[in-house]
Amino acid sequence: MNLLCYVQKFHRDLPETTVFAYGISKEAATVPGPTIEALQGVPTHITWENYLPKSHILPWDATVPTAISKHGGVPTVVHLHAGVHPPKFDGSAFAWFTNKFNETGPAWTIPTYTYPNVQHAGNLWYHDHALGLTRVNLLAGLIGAYVIRNPAVESKLNLPSGSEFDQHLVVMDRSFRKDGSLCMNSTGDNPSIHPQWQPEYFGEAIVVNGKAWPFLKVQRQKYRFRIINASNARYFNFSLSNGLKFTHVGSDCSYLSKPVTTESFIMAPSEIADVIIDFSTSLTNEAVLLNNASYPYPTGDPVNNLNSKVMKFEISPNKPTKPDNSLIPKTLVNYQAATIKGASKTRYIVMYEYLSSTGLPTHLYINGKRLEDPATETPKSGSTEIWEVINLTADNHPLHLHLATFQAIKISELENIDEFKACMSKKNDAVACNVADHATGKLAIIPDYEKTWKNSVKIMPGYQTTVVVKFNLVENGAPYPFDATAEPGYVYHCHILDHEDNAMIRPLKLVK
Structure with missing residues (x-):
């Protein structure tokens, strides 16, 4: 998998934006990066190669502990968030490397990582983890989804499936300048101490799957959405404008023991919500995914008109093209119970x-x-x-x-x-x-x-x-x-x- 400098159009009214992106080629690079699908118990081998430029596209601050290249180049390393794997494949902050491995951090060993996928089936994501540069490297675009599947478990549950009815929603906030470039404040809150670093980054635009305030056409049936909060600091309190509800079947990389229905729910940065929305019950032909979480959370500013709206679902007025045979079962997956008993x-x-x-x-x-x-x-x-x-x-x-x-x-x-x-x-x-x-x-x-x-x-x-x-x-x-x-x-x-x-x-x- 390559790490590349690329241009992407986030909104029809914006010029193209220079980003850092994952992809198997420059033509295939995207923000977020390609979704990696794995089978439980079958190892995945990925060679991570850095083709990023000499200089970063965003301001960074050398006064915080930071991976700094002596000869130029953007340090990066990939962490599989929620992965169960040996330490050398974890993406240590000190295992960074620059373009074509010209420089490497003290913990770097090999370019090819092996993810054994020995844990239960569930939702993960991958992202940069370089020392002191994580906030700017993710903001630049180094983010992607990863799924471990177990066909036996999924067929038994009979949740919505297939590329149309089982989708990722990678949600993040970004600000853009008029020329389309990513906007990040270059002056710190204590500039005499940290010239650039600020305690939280909040963007004005909400971006889903690489598009600012997008819409998705849906049929009147159940959809499974694996929602990843890939923001630097923004919490979301999601709800739907037309009264539709969410049925939660999982959180992060695990299933729940039984479905949980809510009208709204809160997601912190890095959390994953695995939810079902049944559009067949909608009384309207559209639903807006809303957010009202203050920022910083929970005692910061209230959301404004821009970041209170996430995306729109355009709901077909017609019956589904095929019968919806998926179910929301009464029980899901039971793991070992969380208990104080036996803790060492x-x-x-x-x-x-x-x-x-x-x-x-x-x-x-x-x-x-x-x-x-x-x-x-x-x-x-x-x-x-x-x-x-x-x-x-x-x-x-x-x-x-x-x-x-x-x-x-x-x-x-x-x-x-x-x-x-x-x-x-x-x-x-x-x-x-x-x-x-x-x-x-x-x-x-x-x-x-x-x-x-x-x-x-x-x-x-x-x-x-x-x-x-x-x-x-x-x-x-x-x-x-x-x-x-x-x-x-x-x-x-x-x-x-x-x-x-x-x-x-x-x-x-x-x-x-």
């Missing part, structure tokens, strides 16, 4: 934002440490752990662990939070600061459509979220069929990309 260890993970004298963010850390600091999260391969994740910022953070699958089981409000913060600023130890005595407030509700094994979990501000983390195969609890303890290890991080780059990311090193 409890860890405390604290998210904190650091401010300048002007009160604006300078950087974000997890447990007060950088990515470059030695790993403190060293779970045993094959184990299950409890992570108590404490959010002391004003933002909701999507926590993503590489390799592992996990599930929130309890969300407790922190009481006397200022007292707890004051203690943490001195001791930086949640146990020493008696977090158990603070996480005693009201419990937040975990939506039913998120009650499965996930790859990103929303961490609410001012709350402690109890997360069951499995470092083994979810279907049967078996150990990974490869050495997960090898170098260069894995990472975990916030998936707001501007946070991840500066520097809400930590090493995750499994041990035997």
Whole structure:
């Protein structure tokens, strides 16, 4: 698979836009990149080759920890989000490489990655993961969908299928200049500290499958949409204008145990929602997919007229061309239950934002440490752990662990939070600061459509979220069929990309 500089037209009223794109050739390059389909248990081999230019098309900031080429070229590396694979195929932030492998990062080994696809069938996506450049490389277009299929499971469920009735919707926000070029603010919120870096990127236009505010013609029957939030920082609260509902069958890479019907639902950056929309029940011939999530989420600005609309479904007034024989079954897939029982260890993970004298963010850390600091999260391969994740910022953070699958089981409000913060600023130890005595407030509700094994979990501000983390195969609890303890290890991080780059990311090193 090639990584190329390419031009793409995002809207009929915009000139062409220069982007970075995935594709097997320059003619076939697209944003998002080609959807890769794999079979459960059958390995996929991909050679990633960089043909990006000497210079980036977007402003980047060398004052955050960044992969920098000494001889020119855009560093990149590919991470299969939600993939279960050996460390050398994980797309380490330090495994970057430039055009034709002229330069490589310290963790780079080989150009061909092997994805064993040993996990259960489900939805994944692939994207850039280069150190300090993830936000600009994804914004430039390095994004694509990946699916692991199990025909036996899919035929049994009999959900909508086929290229017309089973589709990806890769949703992201972007801003464009009048000349069509991507627009990203080149001045940081603390320019004397970070000349370019800002805490979040929000675009005015909502882009779906490479088109700004598109429409899709649909028949009056059930459709399955695998929705990927590929935005840098924007949360979405989706609803439909004509009262149609969503039936959730999966979240991230896992099925739910049974379908869940909602009128709206919230997606954080990197999350995947697997939903059914039944257009046969529509009383109108169109439906607009809407968004009303504030930005930053949950306490930021309200959406405006531009980013409150996502896309339009144009619904045929006629009967389907063929009978719709698909079903929404009463039950879906049951995996091992998420339980504290049998967990080998409890860890405390604290998210904190650091401010300048002007009160604006300078950087974000997890447990007060950088990515470059030695790993403190060293779970045993094959184990299950409890992570108590404490959010002391004003933002909701999507926590993503590489390799592992996990599930929130309890969300407790922190009481006397200022007292707890004051203690943490001195001791930086949640146990020493008696977090158990603070996480005693009201419990937040975990939506039913998120009650499965996930790859990103929303961490609410001012709350402690109890997360069951499995470092083994979810279907049967078996150990990974490869050495997960090898170098260069894995990472975990916030998936707001501007946070991840500066520097809400930590090493995750499994041990035997």
